[in-house]
Amino acid sequence: MIEAPIKEPRDLDGPDGVRVEVVSRQFGDVNALAGMSLRARPEEVVAVVGPSGCGKTTLLELICGLQQPDGGSIDAAPAALMPQRDLLLPWSSAIDNAGLALRARGVSRSAARAAAAPWLERFGLAGFEHARPAALSGGMRQRVSFLRTLLAGKPVLALDEPFAALDAITRAEMQGWLAHVLELEPRTVVLVTHDVEEAVVLADRVVVMSPRPGRAVAEIEVELPRPRRRTDQSLVALRERALEALGVTQ
Amino acid sequence: MRRVFRALPAVALLALLIGVWELYVDLKGADFSLTLPAPHQVASSLYNDRSLLWSNFLVTAKEVLLGILVAAAGGLGLAIAIHFSRTLRRAIYPLLVASQAVPVPIIAPVLAFWLGFGILPKLVVVALVSFFSIVVTTLAGLAAVDPDLIKLMRTFDATRLRTFRHVELPAALPGVFTGTRIAVAVAVIGAVFAEQSGGSSSGTPGLGFQILLSINQLLSARGVAAVVMLSVFAIALFGLITLAERLAVPWAYQSRGDRS
Numbered sequence: 088m089i090e091a092p093i094k095e096p097r098d099l100d101g102p103d104g105v106r107v108e109v110v111s112r113q114f115g116d117v118n119a120l121a122g123m124s125l126r127a128r129p130e131e132v133v134a135v136v137g138p139s140g141c142g143k144t145t146l147l148e149l150i151c152g153l154q155q156p157d158g159g160s161i162d163a164a165p166a167a168l169m170p171q172r173d174l175l176l177p178w179s180s181a182i183d184n185a186g187l188a189l190r191a192r193g194v195s196r197s198a199a200r201a202a203a204a205p206w207l208e209r210f211g212l213a214g215f216e217h218a219r220p221a222a223l224s225g226g227m228r229q230r231v232s233f234l235r236t237l238l239a240g241k242p243v244l245a246l247d248e249p250f251a252a253l254d255a256i257t258r259a260e261m262q263g264w265l266a267h268v269l270e271l272e273p274r275t276v277v278l279v280t281h282d283v284e285e286a287v288v289l290a291d292r293v294v295v296m297s298p299r300p301g302r303a304v305a306e307i308e309v310e311l312p313r314p315r316r317r318t319d320q321s322l323v324a325l326r327e328r329a330l331e332a333l334g335v336t337q
Numbered sequence: 338m339r340r341v342f343r344a345l346p347a348v349a350l351l352a353l354l355i356g357v358w359e360l361y362v363d364l365k366g367a368d369f370s371l372t373l374p375a376p377h378q379v380a381s382s383l384y385n386d387r388s389l390l391w392s393n394f395l396v397t398a399k400e401v402l403l404g405i406l407v408a409a410a411g412g413l414g415l416a417i418a419i420h421f422s423r424t425l426r427r428a429i430y431p432l433l434v435a436s437q438a439v440p441v442p443i444i445a446p447v448l449a450f451w452l453g454f455g456i457l458p459k460l461v462v463v464a465l466v467s468f469f470s471i472v473v474t475t476l477a478g479l480a481a482v483d484p485d486l487i488k489l490m491r492t493f494d495a496t497r498l499r500t501f502r503h504v505e506l507p508a509a510l511p512g513v514f515t516g517t518r519i520a521v522a523v524a525v526i527g528a529v530f531a532e533q534s535g536g537s538s539s540g541t542p543g544l545g546f547q548i549l550l551s552i553n554q555l556l557s558a559r560g561v562a563a564v565v566m567l568s569v570f571a572i573a574l575f576g577l578i579t580l581a582e583r584l585a586v587p588w589a590y591q592s593r594g595d596r597s
Contacts, residue, residue, distance in 0.1 A: 148488070151492045152492075153488050153492065166492065167492050167493065168488070168492040170485050170488075170489055174483060174485055174486050174489060176486075176504065176507065177588040177589075178507045178586070178588040179507075187493065187503065190499070190503055191490055191494060191499050191500070191503065192493070192494060192495070219588055221588065239493050241492075245492075
């Protein structure tokens with residue numbers, strides 16, 4: 088189904104994972120992270136859930152090398168960030184936005200378009216290649232944004248609440264879509280979200296973080312077959328466990 | 338039809354102002370009209386002196402247009418340089434502000450000494466008074482680029498130059514246009530002063546110079562006719578730049594309506 092994989096298949100024990108060891112990070116007097124640890128094996132989808140302001144975005148920026156930790160160590164394969172807001176360039180068409188990571192590496196416009204075109208079609212964006220972001224729906228914009236991250240060709244994808252800004256129906260659709268895409272094009276994914284259901288639907292493992300200063304307080308393996316249904320009893324049970332770890336009691 | 342209705346308030350206000358002006362001068366008597374001519378005198382001068390006014394208008398219009406083009410290119414270049422270098426920002430910004438305080442009648446004779454009595458010194462004056470607003474608005478555009486977008490480009494391994502080319506430069510372009518629109522009015526005034534204080538060796542010295550001559554010869558209606566032409570020119574130029582902006586940076590308009 089995928090004719091043109093943009094990366095070579097890899098050894099599962101290869102170096103394409105993420106290892107975060109007791110990392111701490113301060114901003115002035117604020118302790119964003121204290122003793123945060125996390126591991127993502129190659130091609131594993133790890134969801135990170137936690138209350139607002141627990142340092143989830145900081146964690147992703149550390150993994151992407153945009154910040155340096157004050158303590159602890161980070162060993163991560165090259166990672167591309169998908170920011171919370173789509174941050175598409177308003178002056179560029181969907182196809183040029185999708186190919187931005189290639190252009191950033193010096194690939195010519197025509198080559199970047201040629202690389203992005205088949206993906207746009209696969210992502211249900213055929214016919215919108217030359218539309219500017221203002222003309223796209225919220226779900227379409229997130230798909231272009233995800234494609235831009237994917238085409239960066241990095242082994243690790245750092246997704247920062249990718250669907251938080253969408254309405255509930257579109258969000259559910261996009262979660263199903265993302266699960267499907269990752270099945271076709273597996274990557275090591277660190278998915279930050281505050282939506283526990285999103286975490287258990289998408290992830291192989293859910294890491295629950297404490298309020299600030301953030302650290303991992305629970306880890307939940309999601310050993311359910313895909314595609315997953317939100318109403319599935321075992322999935323609902325896992326969701327309850329995650330909520331409990333967050334300190335939310337019904 | 339709707340456009341006609343939208344223009345109605347402006348036309349009505351203009352007609353009212355001209356009516357009041359006409360009445361005021363008529364009541365003041367003929368002597369006063371040497372100081373402030375009545376609208377009908379201005380209108381007849383516009384017609385009777387049309388060839389003189391038009392040929393001089395072309396000279397001034399050329400000064401303004403070329404001066405603004407130079408200012409836009411120079412303003413963009415300077416804004417980019419300042420954006421890239423903190424040292425340059427500290428060094429140049431105060432001088433930039435100071436340059437705006439230098440009166441044209443001081444600088445114009447110096448420029449005439451260096452560059453002669455042709456179009457060049459006028460063009461320099463127009464560019465000098467215009468480029469400041471362009472630099473400021475372009476810098477604002479460059480500074481308003483979302484820092485998360487810069488971070489994103491870094492995770493894509495973009496060099497500083499590629500980030501500039503793909504993200505910052507396009508974001509700065511609307512600022513160039515905004516600054517140029519602001520500059521239109523001062524550019525026309527700049528051209529007038531440059532002609533008046535720089536002198537000319539040609540038979541068609543420009544409308545600014547003609548205004549000075551008309552006042553000296555007590556032909557005040559002709560002077561005001563020249564001002565009317567310059568005002569209409571400024572409005573047309575403003576509209577032209579707005580149109581160019583819509584064509585060159587259409588996203589800046591689209592997203593304005595879309596923003597929530």
